Amino acid sequence: MTRGAPRKEFVVALISRQRGFFISVFALASLAATAGQCANFLAQTTAASGTIQTPGVTDNKNVSGAAPVSATSSSSVDSSSDQFARGSSYSSASAEAGAVHAYSSATGETFGVNCCTSGGGSASSTGQFSDLFFLSSSDIAAGTKATITATVYVDGAFLSDQSGVAWSGSEWWRASAYTGDTPFSVSGSRNGSAGGGFSESGASFGAYTITFGAFFGQNNLMQMTVETEAFASAGGPGLNFSSFATDLGDTFAWGGIQKVMVDGTEVTDFSALSADTGFDYRYAYVEPGSGAVPEPATWALMLTGFGLGGTMLRSRRVPRQQIA
Secondary structure, X not given: OOOOOOOOHHHHHHHHHHHHHHHHHHHHHHHHHHHHOOOEEEEEEEEEEEEOOOEOOOEEEEEEOOOOEEEEEEEEEEEEOOEEEEEEEEEEEEEEOOEEEEEEXXXXXXXXXXXXXXXXXXXXXXXXXXXXXXXXOOOOOOOOEEEEEEEEEEOOEEXXXXXXXOEEEEXXXXXXXXXXXXXXXXXXXXXXXXXXXXXXXXXXXXXXXEEEEEEOOEEEEEEEEEEEEEEEEEEOOEEEEEEEEEEEEEEEEXXXXXXXXXXXXXXXXXXXXOOOOOOEOOOOEOOOOOOOOOOHHHHHHHHHHHHHOOOOOOOOOOOOEOOO
């Protein structure tokens, strides 16, 4: 991720020193889930804020379980009635069978008569679930390796609002899936500043096809992770405002198995069920409370249509199953 925002070090330092700890926690939990052959849900959030005069408190949260977790931070310095610097940030994350959600936002606001007033925020969030599904078929012997083609959906958006002549910020996301033998990862970012405008790089939100190996007659690993970050800074003479957010609250989700192949022949009669969560990996994740039932192929067409129309995917998806 490219980060070129001025005066951001006082905020970024608060975030960066926490990342090694949380990465270790996630790695250990993932190994535990695989070794113990049970599902595991993790969520981690960090929010930090500060001004050029006073750093705000960094708020870190890390939980195991499907419950959502959030963190907030704010800092403000009002030197006088005609000068102030403010920074704030917010992050949230959650995980459930078949889907992970994450959101990060940061804001900086200043009003001053010189160039030395600066405020901003930085936030990060991560959601992850690890699960095991048992692949079986009455026609295929246990221990036979299959090649599975499936779909995953990255439904998100970059959100921002700015004013003034001295602001900058950045947004970043990464969605990863690991299936035991084949890693999948896509990421994207956007950077902006008052002087340079906006630039985007990396992957786009939408549907992705993944291919991986799995074995009949045994448990197979499925792990999905989504990460988001946001940074915002404002500073300089006059009134300046900067707000940046990376929103994957609408999910990085499992989209269902499209095809199972063994030695060049498609297997149509199979099951791919998690004994621990009850999630059926043949089908796509469904948001709790949804009622419609589009097929995975329909999802791909819908996402393509939205992209061609130039509209971010902001509505919730409605795939095929719901876990109580």
